[in-house]
Amino acid sequence: MSVSINARRRVVIAPRRRLAARSWRHADRRVGIVLLAPAFAVFAVFVFYPLGKVVWLSMQGTDIFGQAAGFVGAKNFVTIFADPEFGGTMLRTGAFCVAVVVGRIVLGLFITIPLTVRLRGMPVFRALLTSPLVVSVSAASVAFAAMLSPGNGLVNSVITRFGGAAVPWLTSTQWAFGSVIVVTVWGSLGFTVLLLLGAFGAIDHDVVEAAHLDGAGPVRTLWSISLPLVTPTLFFIAVTGAVEALTAFGQIQILTGGGPAGATTTLVYTIYQAAFGAGSANFGIAAAVGVVLFVLVLALSLVQFGVLEKRVNY
Amino acid sequence: MSTRTRTRLALTAAGVVALLATSGCAASGSDADPATASGPVTLTFWHEMTGPAATELDALVAQFNTQESGKITVDSSFQGTYADAQTKYTASVQSGTTPDVLMMNDISTGFMVDSKKTVPLSSFTDADPSFQDDSFPPIVSAYYADASGGLAAMPFAVSQPVLYLDRALVARAGLDADAPPTSLADVASWAEKIHAATGAYGMTMNMSDSWMLEEMSASGGENFCTPDNGRGADRVTELQLTSPTQVSFMGRLQQLFQDGTALNPGTDNASMVSAFASGKVGMMLTSTGAYTTADPTKAASKVAAFPTTSDASDAGVVIGGNALWISGDGHSAAQQQAAYEFVTFLHSAEVQAAWASATGYLASNTAAAATTTGSQWLSDPNVTTMADQLANTPASIASAGCRTGAFPTVRATVIGAFGLVVEGADVTATMSDAESKAADQISAYNTAAG
Numbered sequence: 003m004s005v006s007i008n009a010r011r012r013v014v015i016a017p018r019r020r021l022a023a024r025s026w027r028h029a030d031r032r033v034g035i036v037l038l039a040p041a042f043a044v045f046a047v048f049v050f051y052p053l054g055k056v057v058w059l060s061m062q063g064t065d066i067f068g069q070a071a072g073f074v075g076a077k078n079f080v081t082i083f084a085d086p087e088f089g090g091t092m093l094r095t096g097a098f099c100v101a102v103v104v105g106r107i108v109l110g111l112f113i114t115i116p117l118t119v120r121l122r123g124m125p126v127f128r129a130l131l132t133s134p135l136v137v138s139v140s141a142a143s144v145a146f147a148a149m150l151s152p153g154n155g156l157v158n159s160v161i162t163r164f165g166g167a168a169v170p171w172l173t174s175t176q177w178a179f180g181s182v183i184v185v186t187v188w189g190s191l192g193f194t195v196l197l198l199l200g201a202f203g204a205i206d207h208d209v210v211e212a213a214h215l216d217g218a219g220p221v222r223t224l225w226s227i228s229l230p231l232v233t234p235t236l237f238f239i240a241v242t243g244a245v246e247a248l249t250a251f252g253q254i255q256i257l258t259g260g261g262p263a264g265a266t267t268t269l270v271y272t273i274y275q276a277a278f279g280a281g282s283a284n285f286g287i288a289a290a291v292g293v294v295l296f297v298l299v300l301a302l303s304l305v306q307f308g309v310l311e312k313r314v315n316y
Numbered sequence: 317m318s319t320r321t322r323t324r325l326a327l328t329a330a331g332v333v334a335l336l337a338t339s340g341c342a343a344s345g346s347d348a349d350p351a352t353a354s355g356p357v358t359l360t361f362w363h364e365m366t367g368p369a370a371t372e373l374d375a376l377v378a379q380f381n382t383q384e385s386g387k388i389t390v391d392s393s394f395q396g397t398y399a400d401a402q403t404k405y406t407a408s409v410q411s412g413t414t415p416d417v418l419m420m421n422d423i424s425t426g427f428m429v430d431s432k433k434t435v436p437l438s439s440f441t442d443a444d445p446s447f448q449d450d451s452f453p454p455i456v457s458a459y460y461a462d463a464s465g466g467l468a469a470m471p472f473a474v475s476q477p478v479l480y481l482d483r484a485l486v487a488r489a490g491l492d493a494d495a496p497p498t499s500l501a502d503v504a505s506w507a508e509k510i511h512a513a514t515g516a517y518g519m520t521m522n523m524s525d526s527w528m529l530e531e532m533s534a535s536g537g538e539n540f541c542t543p544d545n546g547r548g549a550d551r552v553t554e555l556q557l558t559s560p561t562q563v564s565f566m567g568r569l570q571q572l573f574q575d576g577t578a579l580n581p582g583t584d585n586a587s588m589v590s591a592f593a594s595g596k597v598g599m600m601l602t603s604t605g606a607y608t609t610a611d612p613t614k615a616a617s618k619v620a621a622f623p624t625t626s627d628a629s630d631a632g633v634v635i636g637g638n639a640l641w642i643s644g645d646g647h648s649a650a651q652q653q654a655a656y657e658f659v660t661f662l663h664s665a666e667v668q669a670a671w672a673s674a675t676g677y678l679a680s681n682t683a684a685a686a687t688t689t690g691s692q693w694l695s696d697p698n699v700t701t702m703a704d705q706l707a708n709t710p711a712s713i714a715s716a717g718c719r720t721g722a723f724p725t726v727r728a729t730v731i732g733a734f735g736l737v738v739e740g741a742d743v744t745a746t747m748s749d750a751e752s753k754a755a756d757q758i759s760a761y762n763t764a765a766g
Contacts, residue, residue, distance in 0.1 A: 063763075153581060154590060172582050173581070263735035278403045281725055
């Protein structure tokens with residue numbers, strides 16, 4: 003270890019050089035601290051301070067302008083947990099997260115695996131299927147809102163043209179949640195396909211060849227060789243997808259505004275409604291929901307790294 | 317590189333990053349201390365108009381600036397939706413940089429009064445003998461009246477809900493658009509006939525918030541909030557959603573939505589208007605402000621008065637739109653006086669006539685009809701219907717509408733409950749739950765307002 007080397011050196015070096023060495027070590031430490039300072043300053047301003055402010059606000063009452071109006075302890079947390087709808091919102095947020103992550107992975111694999119076959123013109127298909135990557139969530143949501151519009155949207159026009167009944171995609175509590183999930187999965191599909199194409203492309207062909215020589219068919223090779231080898235990418239998609247789903251906002255705001263009857267309201271949307279959407283700027287309640295969301299995301303990440311990562315082959 | 321040089325470089329880098337990081341946090345603030353302002357006055361004006369209304373408003377501001385050249389300059393800026401503007405306004409109160417004149421929508425009137433950051437319009441008009449206090453339609457004065465009976469703000473853009481009928485679809489159903497239905501019961505019956513005869517939706521209405529339910533309550537002479545719609549000495553503490561009149565009209569609407577006669581447009585009001593404009597809906601209950609987009613030809617539709625939901629004598633419809641608020645705290649007397657001159661300019665008969673004919677809003681100055689532009693505007697019978705409805709609405713407590721700062725919050729609660737009703741939930745039980753939740757929300761707001 004460097005400490006023992008230094009300790010040994012200290013015995014043999016001359017007093018003058020020892021002083022110089024110590025001064026160098028101090029100087030190195032100073033330089034290290036100074037070099038870290040910019041990063042720390044940025045983190046302090048943009049991460050630590052807002053986080054601390056949110057925790058502080060979560061224990062404050064607020065006036066109608068959103069200004070802190072006195073310490074209320076855990077009252078804001080009691081208020082949100084006493085709200086009978088909050089439990090439903092948490093469950094809905096969890097269901098949304100699971101549906102988006104599973105949908106993203108399953109659909110991503112379903113689309114990507116055929117794309118790994120070497121065929122003429124495949125790059126064109128790859129480009130088309132990864133194109134959702136470049137479409138922003140808001141733009142996609144506006145387009146889907148127009149297509150799923152109950153009055154004269156494209157989807158219902160086609161359905162009714164063929165004699166079917168118009169479906170209330172965004173205006174019924176039975177359909178709206180699923181519609182938002184579909185739009186969210188669609189929006190993240192391009193990035194998922196891109197990641198999986200890279201992962202499948204990086205698989206050593208010799209391993210696959212050896213499996214074939216051992217008599218493994220395409221399904222067996224996929225299940226026992228290819229999929230295990232892309233688990234690091236699947237894990238990455240699961241972790242980032244979960245965080246993206248938990249913090250989803252734009253599509254909910256544009257497609258349904260959290261409705262109908264709260265059917266698409268998630269935790270993040272609750273924060274928005276409390277702080278900005280309802281006129282009264284209730285930042286205390288919004289911050290308290292923010293703290294709950296932070297704890298949930300942290301817990302989920304720990305679970306994912308503690309449980310899921312054990313099944314990943316690096 | 318020496319240690320000292322490296323340290324200096326690192327310190328410099330840290331300083332630059334810290335400067336960059338914090339520079340974005342500095343408040344832009346106002347250009348000068350308004351209290352010491354002298355000479356020409358520059359006013360900041362926040363508005364939320366888009367499309368043709370924004371174009372017309374910009375033209376009016378330019379006209380005022382030319383007229384007041386060397387004395388007053390209005391610097392207007394678009395602030396997004398009304399909700400966005402209210403959020404920015406609360407931030408500006410915190411930073412002490414409120415605009416001199418703020419446009420704010422109808423339902424935020426309670427919040428603006430509670431904010432105590434504005435000067436009532438009546439404190440200016442009382443000292444201005446040239447101002448005509450009776451220049452507003454009675455329902456408009458009633459809506460923006462403050463506790464002392466004067467006006468809290470200058471009404472600017474005024475709208476009301478009306479009934480639009482698609483002439484072609486109505487005719488195909490064997491009905492006469494020129495003898496339109498006058499009650500909600502008749503509207504429902506017409507909607508069923510249109511749907512049965514044409515296959516198109518019989519009717520639609522705004523469903524993104526509870527506005528239509530508020531209007532149907534008022535058109536049945538029912539208060540939406542208690543006590544007294546917040547128009548008396550006491551603050552609003554509860555909503556009223558389960559009166560026999562309300563349960564009756566919600567039950568009728570439930571039938572229409574359940575059997576597919578009515579189109580539920582969800583949060584997308586624009587798509588609702590577009591569906592009507594493209595001939596997919598027979599009747600539409602929405603704002604006068606939608607006229608130019610609902611019927612660009614001004615001939616394909618018939619505009620009729622908003623239907624009544626009971627024959628109560630104080631029944632009427634509540635106005636929508638916005639008003640102009642003059643800031644007090646942190647704004648000099650010269651700025652406040654200049655702001656008053658600006659809002660009275662926007663209220664003048666000529667300006668209101670031009671504004672109404674360009675935008676679909678209704679004139680908030682009764683003298684606008686007598687101007688040349690106003691008479692041209694009123695030559696359209698549909699516009700006459702709208703103007704007559706505004707002029708004839710009685711200034712009752714029911715038609716003055718609910719005033720509470722919690723209104724934007726409770727609207728989401730009410731429409732959420734009604735969303736369940738249209739899917740078949742029991743009307744009384746569901747709306748009773750909404751009453752309880754809204755009471756909690758109003759209580760929380762009242763506590764915050766102090």
